[in-house]
Amino acid sequence: MRALISLLLLMLAAPVHAQTALPPAPFADRQLDDAALERKAKALMETIRCLTCQSQSIADSNASMAGDMRSEIRERIRAGEEPEHIRRWLIERYGDWVSYEPTAAPILWPLWAAPIVLLALGLLLMRGRIKRRPRA
């Protein structure tokens, strides 16, 4: 019974709690002490999309959610997790949309063919031009 009441109280309390301005997550704007780990975390953050802003990575966003994600990434990197593992975890949670990394989702693979196709097309056009050149 007591457990039920406290559960009810908790459910009531949660929205109230969410309304108060939470302090930012511990590592939202705090670098890791180990410079190499911080670089690793930063590189990952630059390829993760801020979900509440427009076309920004979480590495350069003021949104509180981006701050929470930065903190999460820094803590996981500090705990020794690999960046790609964290990315997979984020993609599982938020979908492919969260990652800017074009190697991550198979649906993005055709993008890698684009430069080759375009260059080949252009060269073909150009070759035709120079071949047709009549001698003046």
Place this chain on the structure above:
Amino acid sequence: MIAEAGLAALWFAAVLALLQLFLVGMGLAGGKGEVLGAVRPVAILQGVLTAGAFVALISLFLRSDMSVLLVATNSHSAKPWLYKFAGTWGNHEGSMLLWVTVMGVAGAAVALFERALKRDAHMATLGAQAAISLGFYAFLLFSSNPFARISPAPADGQGLNPLLQDPGLAFHPPTLYLGYVGLSVAFSFAVGSLLTRQVDAAFARAMRPWVLAAWIMLTLGITAGSYWAYYELGWGGWWFWDPVENASLMPWLAATALLHSVTVLATRDALRAWTVMLAVVAFSMSMVGTFLVRSGILTSVHAFAVDPERGSFILALLALYIGGALALFGWRIGTVREGAPFELVSRETFLVVNNLLLSVILGLVLIGTLYPLMTEAFGHKVSVGAPYFDRIAGPIALILLIVMAAGPLTRWRRDQARAVAGRMLIPAGVALAAVVLVGALAWGRIGLLPYCGLVVALAVGVGSLAPLWKRNLRRTPLFTYGMVIAHLGCAVSLAGMACDSAFTIEKLVAARPGDTIETAGWTLRFQRILPLAGDNWTALQADVIAERNGRAVVIHPQSRFFASPPTTTTEAALLTRWNGQLYVVLGQEADAGRWQMRIWWKPFVTLIWLGGIMIALGGLLALIGRERRGWLMKWRARRAMA
């Protein structure tokens, strides 16, 4: 009254555009040549009317006339006058009116000043310009009326997006629009020349000043936009590959290619079909950009209008004009001969490669920008951003810059490969030295792309000066200086980009007033935090003493709060030194008495925008040089005749 007068002027202008199109059609296709005399005054009057409508809207904003819906939703009486003024185009309707105004005034200028073209080509150009304008008048009048009234009038307005309340933003959109619309003139020239079968060097010379002017404006607009994003968004990034940024980059890429191919056409009478094609593509990219931004299909800071009706209207215009122009191109291009021949080793070939690479980058940016829209249509949301564009457009851009340095060292029509290689000896030597030097200094500390960027920037910087080598500097024509400065600007800008991504030092702290922070050779003493009030905002401002090499300066990073609409922005404190910029941002209060601060030392970052300004300046010198030469020649011819 003012609003009604503005609307009436707009309607009259639209009717005149219809009349202009009709007159040209009658004169050229109907065989009634005598009506063509009326086209020029009609075009000029149309320009005057659109300018009048725009001035009317500006005055409504300056007076804060809240009975006008647009003013009520986008302005506020407490705003400083500069932002009331700039607020005129800081919204969908106003910016489209600006677009139409620039187009009308440009049409009047073509009617007034164009003398190089034959009469029928000139008239066909004005007809094409009228046809494009008509579509945008219809868009404005039927779905985006800027002069609509609201009744009852609200007591006060809702305000302008505070992010846009910045002097840089006041002038960024008009600059870009001048560029976009300048390309519409190039498009009209292309259509006019196709219709009258006059794709030749004279056409290229008539079009070139417009392409140059549009390109200068686009360059300045992009440079200003990038700097704005850099200092206003507060994270030290200067390019985000945001779809809206891409929308301005794509016309610039096309215009850059066009600028070079039009020079080939004007100088050597080669690349005729290709130049016409590029003129069509360049304006198409302006319209695609406008569509992406204005339709709200990409939600972003810039997409003020989230309205499918408007989106489909612009899309229809887009299909009509691009489709029409391409159909005309396909129909008439068989009659256009490709023009003067050239050999493999020649300046023409380098310019063709330049065009090829620019087009490939343009294609990549377009595909990358539209790809998420396509996958989303199939129910799969993905993101394409910096990691893709950097990796894929970056290397191509580096190759492009090398080509850029080599091109001017090669002769028109034919050259000896060995002679070209000889002229490239010094830049190649610099490149080699740079490979070793940069490698010794920074290998392992910086990524491959910044490393290559630094090497290319150094070599191309020297190489771009090579065309002045062994020349009489006083006899060198102004447009050659223009080219050299613009090319040097590309190298300078690249150096800035590479240095920023290679050597930036970041420090994030939570500091209490009284704390001292050391980073990158700077000592920052956080003195205190003070509240502050501005015209329509309140702020918290930190006093920080920044000290390096014994010299101290006080800087004031700010966190600003705007009441209408409620928004917080950060005002970064920037300290510019010859070798870089110190960038300090005041964040939130972390816990009792401690404030978050983001501090960056960015070596040589300012070179990015300095390079942009140099590129635009080079364009300006080329424009003045070319036009002055034209005037001088005309003046001499007149003297000789007299």
